[in-house]
Amino acid sequence: MDRPVVPLGRPRTERADAKRNRLRLLAVVREMLEECGAEHVTMDALAERAGLGKGTVFRRFGSRAGIFKALLEEEARRFQELVLSGPPPLGPGAGPAERLIAYGRVRIGFLTDNLAVARAAMDRDVAAPAVEVDMTRLHIRMLLGQADLGVRDVEGLALQLSAALEGPLLLYMASPQALTDARDGGAMRLADAWQDLVERLFRAGPEQPPRGPE
Amino acid sequence: MDRPVVPLGRPRTERADAKRNRLRLLAVVREMLEECGAEHVTMDALAERAGLGKGTVFRRFGSRAGIFKALLEEEARRFQELVLSGPPPLGPGAGPAERLIAYGRVRIGFLTDNLAVARAAMDRDVAAPAVEVDMTRLHIRMLLGQADLGVRDVEGLALQLSAALEGPLLLYMASPQALTDARDGGAMRLADAWQDLVERLFRAGPEQPPRGPE
Numbered sequence: 001m002d003r004p005v006v007p008l009g010r011p012r013t014e015r016a017d018a019k020r021n022r023l024r025l026l027a028v029v030r031e032m033l034e035e036c037g038a039e040h041v042t043m044d045a046l047a048e049r050a051g052l053g054k055g056t057v058f059r060r061f062g063s064r065a066g067i068f069k070a071l072l073e074e075e076a077r078r079f080q081e082l083v084l085s086g087p088p089p090l091g092p093g094a095g096p097a098e099r100l101i102a103y104g105r106v107r108i109g110f111l112t113d114n115l116a117v118a119r120a121a122m123d124r125d126v127a128a129p130a131v132e133v134d135m136t137r138l139h140i141r142m143l144l145g146q147a148d149l150g151v152r153d154v155e156g157l158a159l160q161l162s163a164a165l166e167g168p169l170l171l172y173m174a175s176p177q178a179l180t181d182a183r184d185g186g187a188m189r190l191a192d193a194w195q196d197l198v199e200r201l202f203r204a205g206p207e208q209p210p211r212g213p214e
Numbered sequence: 215m216d217r218p219v220v221p222l223g224r225p226r227t228e229r230a231d232a233k234r235n236r237l238r239l240l241a242v243v244r245e246m247l248e249e250c251g252a253e254h255v256t257m258d259a260l261a262e263r264a265g266l267g268k269g270t271v272f273r274r275f276g277s278r279a280g281i282f283k284a285l286l287e288e289e290a291r292r293f294q295e296l297v298l299s300g301p302p303p304l305g306p307g308a309g310p311a312e313r314l315i316a317y318g319r320v321r322i323g324f325l326t327d328n329l330a331v332a333r334a335a336m337d338r339d340v341a342a343p344a345v346e347v348d349m350t351r352l353h354i355r356m357l358l359g360q361a362d363l364g365v366r367d368v369e370g371l372a373l374q375l376s377a378a379l380e381g382p383l384l385l386y387m388a389s390p391q392a393l394t395d396a397r398d399g400g401a402m403r404l405a406d407a408w409q410d411l412v413e414r415l416f417r418a419g420p421e422q423p424p425r426g427p428e
Contacts, residue, residue, distance in 0.1 A: 151414075156407030159385070160378035167377025168370070193370030197415075200365075204418040 025050055025060060026074050029067055038120045041067060068121035072114060076135075079110050083139060096147035097202040103139060104165050104194035112187040115173055137162040150206030161201075165194055239264055239274060240288050243281055252334045255281060282335035286328060290349075293324050297353060310361035311416040317353060318379050318408035326401040329387055351376040364420025375415075379408055 014022075028050045032041050043064055047054040061067045088094035089102040111118065141158035144151070151157050172178055172186050228236075242264045246255050257278055261268040275281045302308035303316040325332065355372035358365070365371050386392055386400050 152410060153403065153407045156382070156403060157411065159382045160407060160411055163381025164374035164378040167381050168373045171373070189367065189370060193367045193374060196366060197371065197374055200415055200418040201411075204414040 022060065022070070023074075025052075025057070026071055029071055033117070038068070038116045041120070043067070065121055068117045071117055072121050075110065075114055075117075079106070080135065082106070083135075096143040097198055100140065100143050100161075100198045101195045103136075103143075104198070105191045107136065107165065108169055108187050108191045108194070111169060111173060112178065115178055118173070136166060140165075147202065149202070161197075164197060168193070236274065236284070237288075239266075239271070240285055243285055247331070252282070252330045255334070257281070279335055282331045285331055286335050289324065289328055289331075293320070294349065296320070297349075310357040311412055314354065314357050314375075314412045315409045317350075317357075318412070319405045321350065321379065322383055322401050322405045322408070325383060325387060326392065329392055332387070333393075350380060354379075361416065363416070375411075378411060382407070 025046070029041060029046060032045065032049060041064070043054060043057050043061070046067065047057040050057070057067075061070055082090050083103065083106075085091055089098040090106050092099075094102070137158055140161050141155065144154050144158055144161075149157075168190055172190060175186075178186065239260070243255060243260060246259065246263060255278070257268060257271050257275070260281065261271040264271070271281075275284055296304050297317065297320075299305055303312040304320050306313075308316070351372055354375050355369065358368050358372055358375075363371075382404055386404060389400075392400065
């Protein structure tokens with residue numbers, strides 16, 4: 001059984017009706033996003049569409065950016081559940097290399113799918129949700145531990161690999177073409193490059209002591 | 215012969231006396247840093263020590279942060295010269311893996327040596343000097359090209375490796391212990407992890423088509 005990765009989102013003590021309410025609001029937000037894009041999702045429009053008072057929506061999300069942040073958190077929680085207990089190769093049951101590759105591929109897909117939402121969630125009032133970067137490092141760390149690559153510094157390698165996954169992804173997501181790219185464009189190239197990197201690292205075999213000049 | 219990496223700092227048309235003046239001021243800044251630390255380097259103190267009017271120092275650097283920014287640029291230019299035409303393994307003449315390892319090690323040393331200066335250079339008026347991150351990617355790209363690893367996406371791997379080098383380094387530099395660590399503490403671990411990563415990647419041999427499940 002995998003250890004839990006990082007606590008995400010609101011505490012588990014949320015009341016059942018509050019949770020139902022929140023999920024229903026988020027479902028409405030998703031509908032609005034699909035129908036008319038992020039720019040038309042406002043506090044007023046959401047309240048009207050959901051048949052709720054604006055005060056209720058405001059208490060729930062605090063601001064327009066808060067709507068998108070809540071949506072991202074909900075998606076991130078689903079993603080984490082898939083990683084922890086979903087079907088392989090993302091979930092348990094596949095080998096570490098296969099799971100590492102699947103993690104990168106699904107994460108890249110998750111972020112590029114949610115790009116418009118992620119951008120809308122970043123304003124001055126609400127911090128960008130960065131918790132997943134730490135989730136990436138911890139998950140990679142766990143899988144590297146299972147793989148037993150014979151690496152001197154597993155923590156160091158986990159940090160390098162999270163940066164190798166998240167860094168190019170952040171650069172890509174900040175680029176102008178990311179919003180217009182088809183999924184099989186830049187994002188797919190990132191996913192292929194990630195798979196190549198992981199396969200190469202796992203192919204190399206254990207470290208070779210002693211180390212001298214090449 | 216390596217191609218030039220990225221244009222750094224002021225144009226080459228700087229007049230000889232202006233350059234001499236600037237280098238002399240920077241030498242004074244370095245003395246002050248060694249003797250009493252970054253917090254004592256102010257526009258007034260620098261002008262007095264250099265025997266110049268405060269107006270001259272102001273015109274040259276614009277602000278206190280500008281002093282540190284100019285110092286960083288000068289150091290970055292030196293570093294780049296060493297990469298492009300210094301002795302191997304950092305400069306030309308060694309194999310690509312050896313040069314990659316040396317690049318990471320010297321870059322980590324450069325940034326940690328200049329940590330206090332880099333922090334002092336970041337204020338609201340002066341953007342942080344980020345140009346070296348692009349230098350890293352381009353240099354890694356060139357060395358990977360020489361290495362002929364049989365990689366499908368050399369650009370992608372270069373981006374991943376720059377992130378794997380720069381990401382953990384940025385995290386480390388932002389950490390509280392970075393300022394008090396001895397050089398052979400965290401920075402040395404980063405350098406070792408970088409060397410391990412590069413050695414492992416080069417050990418793996420060419421990509422293996424076709425790709426199937428593990």
